[in-house]
Amino acid sequence: MLTNIIVILVILFFARSIYRDFIANDNNPLANQAEASIVEGKFTPKSLAKYNGKDHPKIFISVKNRVFDVSQGAAFYGPGGPYENFAGRDASRGLALNSFDPVVLTPLDQPIDDLSNLSKLELESLEQWDEHFENRYKVVGTLHENGTVSEEVKGL
Template identity: 55%
Template sequence: MPHQPHLEETQAISVFTPVNLLLLTLALYLIYTRLRPNPSPPPPLHSSSAAGQAIVFKTFTPKTLQPFNGTDNARVYLAVNRKVFDVTAGKGFYGPGGPYSNFAGRDASRGLALNSFDAEVLTEVGAPIDSLEDLKEDERVALNGWAEHFEGKYLLVGRLVEEGSEEAKEAEKEE
């Protein structure tokens, strides 16, 4: 009598069942969404005028930046790593009476690096721009974090250069 195969021998177990394929697809999708690079954020949507004037990228010195403190001018600007940002949208923080008001119209780099809002840590307006050479590694990391914050949230309106530098002289000619 010929050998009759058992039921187990005649059925091949398949891992490719509809349920398993669905679970595999879901798992791959979840892995993809967690590991894919984040798309770059869209440029910030800010009002380009505080007094009906267009904002033009320009070169600032500490003295020409100072009037943008929210008191002397409707706009509030501050500099971080020699980049000047229009923080008027955050006037409650950076404008007069705000917790960061010491930074308005100034180079805020050292204060942000040290996480200090004290006026003593800021460079005097008539002095050369702070080189920040003496910052410790953790202070540089903090400053870079702040710079990324401003770049992602506020409009870049200019750059900060030394008084009397060639860039400052060129900017004066253009005005």
């Protein structure tokens, strides 16, 4: 009797591992479908702004003109989080200067920050943050100057 229970528990354990592998697997069509629906979005600073965890449940931020889905980091970027100012915004200059002060954010009606006046050290800092985001979050699109290329991310 006890042996039977142990055998069943072992089978359940392996079944769970296999299921988890399947969910994590790149070949999983369900995962790919979800991913496919959020790649290649083209944002403008204004269309990005709504992905701030308030106006929309997803949180996106832009770093060096790539848009990352940082919703998993809602504790950082969500309402009341320490870096909430970055939510829905181009965070590049803030990351370069190591500042989450709202004054480092480019106003939404201004051209995208070309970061041309950053020092070598600041650019290096930005580069490291860029790698951090790349390793941790998914890219869901790119940031563009005007609406002609703007296209909302499908399925969000």
